[in-house]
Amino acid sequence: MSSPQIIAGACGYGVWPANSIEGMWGCNAAPVDGVEIDVHLTADGHVVAHHDYAIAADHSRLNGAFLEASGPLLRETTLADLKAYDLGRPKPGSSYARRYPDRPGVDGLFMPTLPELLAALELAPGPRRKLFVEIKTDPDEYRESADPVALLDAVLRDLAAAEWTADSKIIAFDWSVLRDLATKAPELETAHLTVPDAMKPKVKLLANGDSPWVDGCDARQFGGSELRAIQAHGGREWSPHISDITPERVEEAKALGLAVGVWGVATAAEIATLSDLGVEALTVSGPAWSRASQA
Template identity: 35%
Template sequence: MQRLALILAAALLAPLHAAQAFDLQGHRGARGLAPENTIAGFARTLAIGVNTLETDIAISRDGVLLISHDPALNPDITRGPDGQFLAARGPVIFHTPWAELQRYDVGRLRPGTRYAGQYPEQQPVDGARLPALAELFDLVKRAGDPRLRLALETKLNPNTPDDTAAPEPFARALVAAVRDAGLATRTSILSFDWRTLQVIQREAPEIPTVYLTARQRWLDNVGRGPATPWTAGFALADHGSVPKMVRAAGGKVWSSFHGDLDAAQVKEAQALGLQVLAWTVNEPAQIEAMLDLGVDGIVSDRPDRVREAMARRGMPLPARIQVAP
């Protein structure tokens, strides 16, 4: 009976989710303006005003769900207990206890790096730590706006399986945390690794799944024909297009790298009943191009710029929320 109730709830919620306003998502908070994936950064993003906070989920050695894009501590943003930036790739999060991870500061970009050069307007927040997912849940609840949503990405790579939890336990742990927080109806779960999304759809039909894709030299999780290790057995050759592939996998939302999108694909996906998101769209010309394509949402390190473009077009804007980190 409980599973039937969840399926019915998902069926009722899906039209509401599909009919919602344009979805402005702050990528890793607002990485262009504040330290990525930090509580201070998320608070800054809420003050800018977004529909959705997008972030990345990892699991520590002792099972704590936490927020980090990288499987190991990134020397471009991480300082050790001595206050110095790490000289090389840091500890793998899945192999490191939560208490040990809390000794590191992730509140500032390393000067002189290419990474720092990409985000010259980011303001540091010294002392920021890798947050537990529970801290983000608390921030969202304190924000007090039931329209605010979360987009949580399971960070796995099938080519480096020892660096993270396996897809099934990872997905189950995340579902349990979201449900325990009472935020299942306000959360989407996304991944490049579609194996976790298949688990979510089976175990938590009330939580929408978002299928991430990139077809670039630096990442191609879709491939050109046969199934790849990322796509849970779904093959482009069997379906003829990425939107049809996502639909066949059971997805409700397709989130594509913006450089892969064109008008025909957006139209096809929407005709299949998919919402189409574009990531990571930061430059004004890119933002305008995605809006011209008619995407249903934009994921951006600069949500302030997306808001400006939306305002010029007379689009409804999400609320600005002031909340202490």
């Protein structure tokens, strides 16, 4: 049984600031096979890496002062204005600071563009690393996120310019993105992210009862099986949160010809358990990067 690919989630968010150049440099020196990032589109057409649709208040400063509330939506803000926010230091007393109490603050850490991250990743030693790009859109009328077609087109543009298309994988909760990609770049690797079971009750359903995330392939149409829905949607890989993994679901995925890539992995014990199940990829927060790691 081959070992799964180890992918540093959000540039190793368990060790370094998420989706950051500093995190990418750290990943370059870590024993990982690739890096995952979350991307958005600015008002002036740049692809940037950030988790939330707006500037996150719990680790953001403007003119030296921490934000009292979330900053502007990325899709409504130019790159130059977004670069004014320093994202490297947790806000004292915030949930982010409590989650990473030992993480030192970094001054002068600004939101990176996809080309900037690719330029940094290019300098990693050894075999070329994989890049997993999560397209961050919200199909609830796209009130906060960028237009999915425009964002995907900009990502494809930047990957092609850096000659990184063959070493990239596009992942998305919004399956309409993956349908669009299948017509534009069918050779590019993809994975269908699924909303964790624990969060499904919070999803605002469409009038017909379907989830808005699944692009018309709701599991209800396939005997309640998300995996059969992914297969019907043309998917190649199921990418669930670790909390949704069971041996039976992995076996079902394999029987349907789907690879399995798990996210939310944090410990060496979790890496060991999932490796033994035969999954193909693990998106790991760090600092554990293998089953033998000491976290």
